[in-house]
Amino acid sequence: AKAEYFTAPGVKGKLTAAFFKGVGQLPVDRSGARGAGEAAIKAGIQVVESGGLFGIYPEGTRSPDGRLYRGKPGGLARVALATGAPVIPVAMIDTEKIQPPGQVVPKLMRPGIRIGKPLDFSRYQGMDGDRFILRSVTDEVMYEIMKLSGQEYVDVYATAAKRQIADEAKARAEEAKRDRKQAAASDENGTERSDA
Known part of the structure; x- marks a missing residue:
């Protein structure tokens, strides 16, 4: 969290x-x-090595629109490669309907959960320092989550998508503000002409 x-x-x-x-x-x-995030990764490794389950959201944040975004290489892949533990892909369905971004109180409904078959990454053991391997492991997990969830996959990070959505909303608000000012100015000019 x-x-x-x-x-x-x-x-x-x-x-x-x-x-x-x-x-x-x-x-x-x-x-x-x-x-x-190093402390969280080390803690995750400790959890797995002590026999526990470690859950991680590879996107790093909630989807802004219900689509599946690119997973961040690092946490998930590093824990899997450091411990040799299998990765169990899990897709959570309808979370964007339960608590849309910006909504504080969630709706009372149950999310769907689909659990995939464990993925074995032992072929990459000892290669957790290779960024291409980390990317490959993450992408394979994200592909399995996409298959489980049926979500549209977007090959950008969710944080970048959120920034873009916020920037577009800000631009629309500024444009609406300009339009209101122009409308007010033209109303003023029309009133002045009719008074003359």
Whole structure:
């Protein structure tokens, strides 16, 4: 879970942190700073090596529109290659309907879950420093999730798509503001002419 869930101030922040700790979530620093996610990867490796299950969302964030976006190479692939554990692809269905981006309170409905066959990446053992191998492992997992979910695949990162959507919304708002100003100005000019 994003690190902000563990560090938010106030009573609500403390309750949120307690909830996420209580359900076994690990904080993930998504700031993009050098080594920011390293602690989460090491924690994931420890979980798997101690016999536990480690779940990770390879997109790194929620889909802005229900489509499946490119997985980030790194966490998923590095944990799998470091531990030799199989990867079980899981597709969550209709999460964008349950809690659309920007909606605080989710709708009361059950998401669909489809679980695929375990994927074995032992052929890449010891190659977790190769970025092309990390990309290949991630892409193979994302392909399986796409098959399970039936989602349209978009070969860009969801964070980039979210930025683009936000930029487009901002541009539309600015254009609407300009249109309103122009309409007000032309109304003023029309009124002045009729007064003359």
